[in-house]
Amino acid sequence: MSTREAGFDEQLDSLLAWEEAQEEGVLDIVKQVIKDVRTRGDEALLEYTNRFDRRELSDASELVLGQEAIDAAAARVPAEQLRALEQAAERVRSYHQHQVSQSWSYTEADGTVLGQKVTPLDRVGLYVPGGKAAYPSSVIMAAIPAKVAGVPEVVMVSPTPDGEVNDIVLAAAKVAGVDKVICVGGAQAVAALAYGTETVAKVDKIVGPGNIYVATAKREVFGVVDIDMIAGPSEILVVCDGLTDPDWIAMDLFSQAEHDELAQAILVSPDAAFIDAVEKSIKALLPSLARAEVAAQSLRDRGALILTQSMDEAMTLVNRIAPEHLELSVDEPERYLDQIRHAGAIFMGRHSSESLGDYCAGPNHVLPTSGTARFSSPLGVYDYVKRSSLIYCSEQGASSLGKIASVLARSESLEAHARSAEYRIKQD
Structure with a gap:
């Protein structure tokens, strides 16, 4: 695919569309x-x-x-x-x-x-x-x-x-x-x-x-x-400047495609020759996989190699897709961090393969899928705690806050609220 092609936006929307199959009954x-x-x-x-x-x-x-x-x-x-x-x-x-x-x-x-x-x-x-x-x-x-x-x-x-x-x-x-x-x-x-x-x-x-x-x-x-979440199929989006070994990128795409037929693997690059090289690597390496049939169907049905006009346009696509896993296979990946707003996990540099995050890098591999990285986060410690607000009013504080609460409560016609606050107002 190419962002220059007519109908690209519609093509991409169709590629990204996924609804959980609900078996009858x-x-x-x-x-x-x-x-x-x-x-x-x-x-x-x-x-x-x-x-x-x-x-x-x-x-x-x-x-x-x-x-x-x-x-x-x-x-x-x-x-x-x-x-x-x-x-x-x-x-x-x-x-x-x-x-x-x-x-x-x-x-x-x-x-x-x-x-x-x-x-x-x-x-x-x-x-x-x-x-x-x-x-x-x-x-x-x-x-x-x-x-x-x-x-x-x-x-x-x-x-x-x-x-x-x-x-x-x-x-x-x-x-x-x-x-x-x-x-x-x-x-x-x-x-x-x-x-x-x-x-x-x-x-x-x-x-x-x-x-x-x-x-x-x-x-x-x-x-x-x-x-935690209702997770969709696994996803990877690789952004590459064209300087990483094509075999590495092909295998990174396979790392998600082999999960199941609905998994999604996408490469985005401004280098057309590199995209061609990755496609050749995919064809050469795919037969060597134990789960070659699964990966092949995933790539055929939901995979894509996308040519962009620039790295900036690639970053725009990242935020549109909001991927579960994002690989920035580029030099100085930190240059692009400020442009990225939506991604579950960001793997920075040519040596940071997604598979390391799945097993042992340290960050959690339970991540938002299907575009939910727009509003969701990886599983973490914060998911296992709850927060209670603390309000301890001094006598003076209750008096000054009571005047504000009284006005607002009466504006909502909640008299008991108002009187409860008014009882605590100090009389001058």
Whole structure:
């Protein structure tokens, strides 16, 4: 594509358009599951787990994975993988410690004290896909900021189809400081976390990825509990000046395209010859990927190589697209930072591949997708705390503020508000 072409804006809008596919009947099924778990608790949780995960459990206590089982799973993980988990966790923890905010207050001249109290959530639930799916990095990214924030209890739910536990996911839970692991998944797990059962304690917030049933359930329980987000397909936007190795750029595009067929990978550059070189690299390297078919369909359906007239125009496209991952594969990338207003994570320079951010750079890899970087932020410590306002009026402060409040309350015809404030006005 080229920004010079007639109809480019319409082409780009069509490329970026994405709506979550809603399979017919999913919402009805999810609502029924939530209702069952809410009304019947553990009984419903066991029924759904035995049905969908092909289990034969007779007591809900069997859903809770003991520390001995978690330790045994971690012990089965190869030493190299366990060390990599620990190293990643150390870096993620170090980064997120910089996000910790403290309570604060200030005192006005008349003695009135105003401020803010920062308090961690009591309990959060972390949903982790189970079975053969292995996303230990997501466990680290979701659990560690919660523990850094001071959340006393992080509960991980993950299905175990046919009783199959995922060792590296459990090892990640141990490394990240997860407090409890419960072997339940699907909409029933989300419902249990939101409303609580005899075995699963109600949480304040649910985070983590899942299939369409999990995503729909999270949307349904929002308001009863908080959620992190309803994430769309993975995205990467690479801006390059034409001086990076084309093979590097091709592989960076693949790093998102291999996620699934709906993932989006876009290159933007003012250098036409470089775009041609990257296209040749894509064709040469694609067959070498284990997930070549998935990546090929992603690139065919939702990928693009876009020629711009300048780097400034490239920055305009960045803000229009508001990508989940943005790579600035240029010299002196800091020159462009002030122009970028919308991006989930910004990878600066030719050596900062998006994949490093996925696993071990330190910043969180749970990022806003589908253009929501226009108003959303990466998951972080601030998502696991709440803020309470502090108002401590001195006698003089209550008197002076009361006069203002009285006028405004009566303008709204709220007499009790006005009189409550007026009672505290000092009589001269």
